[in-house]
C-alpha cells in the first residue's frame with residue numbers, strides 16, 4: 065500500500081484530510097464509492113473530502129469544521145439529518161432484526177404507506193439504489209410490451225443501458241446496446257417527434273427525469289411524451305430518484321399533472337436510509353408475476369421502517385411548503401446579491417433545489433463557479449450544483465447563507 069505522503073495541494077486547509085485521502089485512495093480507487101463525492105473530481109481545495117457526522121441541516125468534517133449543508137447527501141435527506149422520529153423508528157426495528165428467513169410484515173406496511181403518500185400508483189416493489197429501480201422499470205416495460213428499444217434523456221444510474229445513453233466514457237459496456245437506445249433532449253419537443261417517428265413502434269419505454277435541475281422545468285415535454293407513449297403503446301417511466309418526495313408528496317404527477325405508467329424512487333424515500341422503490345399501474349407491475357426480479361437485501365427492514373416514519377411526517381407536517389418557501393427565500397437572496405455585485409450568474413430551476421447558472425464563456429463560467437464555491441466552502445457553506453433545502457433548514461440558516469454569499473461576492477469583486 066502506498067502511504068507515502070505527498071505535498072498538501074495549494075489552498076487545502078487540512079493536513080488531516082489530505083493524509084486520510086492518500087491512505088484511502090491507495091486502497092480504494094476514487095477513495096470513495098460515489099463519483100460525485102470524489103475529491104479529485106472538480107477539485108476545489110477548500111471543499112472537505114470527508115464528513116464525519118451530520119445533524120439537522122449541519123455537518124462536520126474531520127477537523128470539526130461546521131457547514132450549513134445544501135447537498136443533502138446528494139439528495140436523500142429531505143427532513144434533515146438524523147430526524148428524531150425516523151431515527152427512533154429505525155432503533156425500534158433494530159431491536160427486532162434487520163433481515164429474516166422469510167418476508168417481514170414491515171414490507172407491506174411500508175408499501176401501503178408509500179402508495180398512500182404517492183396517491184397515483186397501484187402497486188410497488190422495493191430495491192436499494194436508484195440505478196436498481198431504473199433498471200427494474202425498463203425490464204418491466206420490456207416484458208409488458210414485448211419490445212426492446214428505449215428512448216431517454218438524463219442520468220439514470222451506472223448500469224449498462226443508462227451508462228451508454230448518458231454519454232460517459234464507458235469501457236466495459238457492450239457498444240452493441242447502442243442499437244437499442246435513442247437519445248432525447250430534455251425540453252426539446254422536436255427530439256421527441258423525431259425519435260417516435262423513426263422508432264415509435266420498436267420502443268418498449270421512454271425513461272426521463274421529470275426535472276433536470278439545471279434547467280427550468282418543461283411540463284410541455286412531459287405532456288408530449290405522455291401523448292406519444294399512448295399513441296405508440298410505449299411505457300412512460302419517470303425517473304423520480306431525485307424529484308420523488310421532494311417536488312411534492314406525490315412527486316411529478318402531483319406537481320406537473322402528468323402521470324407515467326411506472327416511476328423509479330430512491331432519494332427522499334427514507335431520509336438517507338438505503339431504500340428505493342418502483343411503482344406504477346397494476347397492469348404493468350403485474351408483469352412481475354411472469355418474470356423474476358429478485359435480490360436479497362431489498363426487504364431489509366431498517367430502511368423500510370425509516371420510510372414508514374418519513375411518510376408519517378409527510379402526512380402530518382407541511383414539509384413541502386417549507387421546502388418551497390425557504391428555497392424561494394434563498395433564491396431571491398442569491399439573485400439580489402448577484403445583481404448588486406454585478407456577478408454573471410442567476411438562479412435557475414425549481415425552488416426546492418435551485419441551481420446557479422453562470423454566464424460568459426465556458427472558461428469564465430468555470431472560473432467564476434470555482435472561485436465562488438472556494439469562498440463558500442471556506443465560510444462553512446456547503447453545496448455543489450443543486451441547493452437542496454431540507455425541513456431542518458430555518459430562515460436564519462438561509463439568511464446566514466445569503467450573507468456568506470454576499471461576503472464572497474464582495475471579496476471576489478475587491479480582488480477583480
Ligand SMILES: Cc1ncc(COP(=O)(O)O)c(C=O)c1O
Nearest residue numbers: 193194195219220221273305306
Ligand atoms: C435522476 C437519477 N436517477 C438515477 C440515479 C442513480 O441513483 P443511485 O446513485 O442511487 O444508483 C441518480 C443518482 O444521482 C439520479 O439523480
